[in-house]
Amino acid sequence: MVMQKKIGKTFVISFVFLMILPAILTSYVGATEAQKPSLSVGNYWAYGVEYLDPDSGIVTMNGTTTREIIGESNVTIDTELYECFVVKIEGSWQDATATVTWTLNGMIYLVKSDLCTVKEDMEITLIIGEEVTLNQISNVTYHSPLKECDFPLTEGKNWTVSTTKTETITYPGEPPDTKTTHVARNYTVGMTMDRVTVDAGTFDTFVIRYATSDSIYEQYYSSGAGGNVMELVYRRVDEQLTTRMELMETNFIAPSGPLEWWVWLAIAIIIVVAVGITYIFIIRMRKPSTPSGTAKMALAANFSSPSIF
Structure with a gap:
């Protein structure tokens, strides 16, 4: 349960960051270049x-x-x-x-x-x-x-x-x-x-x-x-x-410009890091523990065949 919460938090944090990252960095896009206005x-x-x-x-x-x-x-x-x-x-x-x-x-x-x-x-x-x-x-x-x-x-x-x-x-x-x-x-x-x-x-x-x-x-x-x-x-x-x-x-409204290569690189790095952290948590959860006593009986009662995790 604790591990699942950690995974959930990791996904939520990564997702939120990925959503706001373009908004944060878009203000810098084109800062050193001005294209012809539309x-x-x-x-x-x-x-x-x-x-x-x-x-x-x-x-x-x-x-x-x-x-x-x-x-x-x-x-x-x-x-x-x-x-x-x-x-x-x-x-x-x-x-x-x-x-x-x-x-x-x-x-x-x-x-x-x-x-x-x-x-x-x-x-x-x-x-x-x-x-x-x-x-x-x-x-x-x-x-x-x-x-x-x-x-x-x-x-x-x-x-x-x-x-x-x-x-x-x-x-x-x-x-x-x-x-x-x-x-x-x-x-x-x-x-x-x-x-x-x-x-x-x-x-x-x-x-x-x-x-x-x-x-x-x-x-x-x-x-x-x-x-x-x-x-x-x-x-x-x-x-x-x-x-x-x-x-x-x-009343002129500037259109959002395309993201530059370094912005996409930053997004890619965040994705790789998020996936890597999630993968590590999943691997750790796959390691079998050694239940004893009541825990063994509960596992036997709830699962008739091995689960994926």
């Missing part, structure tokens, strides 16, 4: 935005911006056809006096296969008091698509972007102004991951960094959020912070 129509991300005076560090404007995948569309750029997600962008920011308001409305087209940006259509409006003082429409295409994330992301990874940007700016009552420029950027991923806490939660992130002629950009990408959980912009000349954007909310 996005779908309906995914959205809401961010809080602050604009700062780089000299004083004082917040001069703040507001929110949202990104939502609202559909899919085929986009043709220079005879090349791209299957894209259509991402709706909305934003609104006010200064400290609440008398100056900027609004942003537009669409970004992301290539479904790699999430590169191929097209941007934006409208920016400046409102002072109750009067609209500026309205600008911007239409941008990239050929080839702009790759801001080169999946899979890994620590220390870097890549170079070289593309042609064609931008048309339109103001009400004025003819469109179109310019074509060459865009060249070097992207680098930090050598270690950063744990970032924002309103949406705590995330382990890959820090992607690149620079333009005026600014330095840091994007904190998380697989768990399916995008950036924080974006920082610095003035290039002295690296003083000018913009901060943090994730407030998202």
Whole structure:
């Protein structure tokens, strides 16, 4: 009876451990690699935005911006056809006096296969008091698509972007102004991951960094959020912070990734150990004891032929 209880306990402990082991280790799977997220129509991300005076560090404007995948569309750029997600962008920011308001409305087209940006259509409006003082429409295409994330992301990874940007700016009552420029950027991923806490939660992130002629950009990408959980912009000349954007909310749910080989190895070891312990107990139980007196009579009465154990 005692031996049977030990076997039962061994099975229970092994079974419970095997059940919780994948859950324990899955959080570590992909920790050093981020695959392209599985996005779908309906995914959205809401961010809080602050604009700062780089000299004083004082917040001069703040507001929110949202990104939502609202559909899919085929986009043709220079005879090349791209299957894209259509991402709706909305934003609104006010200064400290609440008398100056900027609004942003537009669409970004992301290539479904790699999430590169191929097209941007934006409208920016400046409102002072109750009067609209500026309205600008911007239409941008990239050929080839702009790759801001080169999946899979890994620590220390870097890549170079070289593309042609064609931008048309339109103001009400004025003819469109179109310019074509060459865009060249070097992207680098930090050598270690950063744990970032924002309103949406705590995330382990890959820090992607690149620079333009005026600014330095840091994007904190998380697989768990399916995008950036924080974006920082610095003035290039002295690296003083000018913009901060943090994730407030998202409905993106990261799918459980496949277990890596070392996780399966750990599970296999546990199984082997559990089977080995159980086998030892079974062998011990098979060793016949030498009953005496009443015990012999009880055995003879209950068993007419030898039992397996």
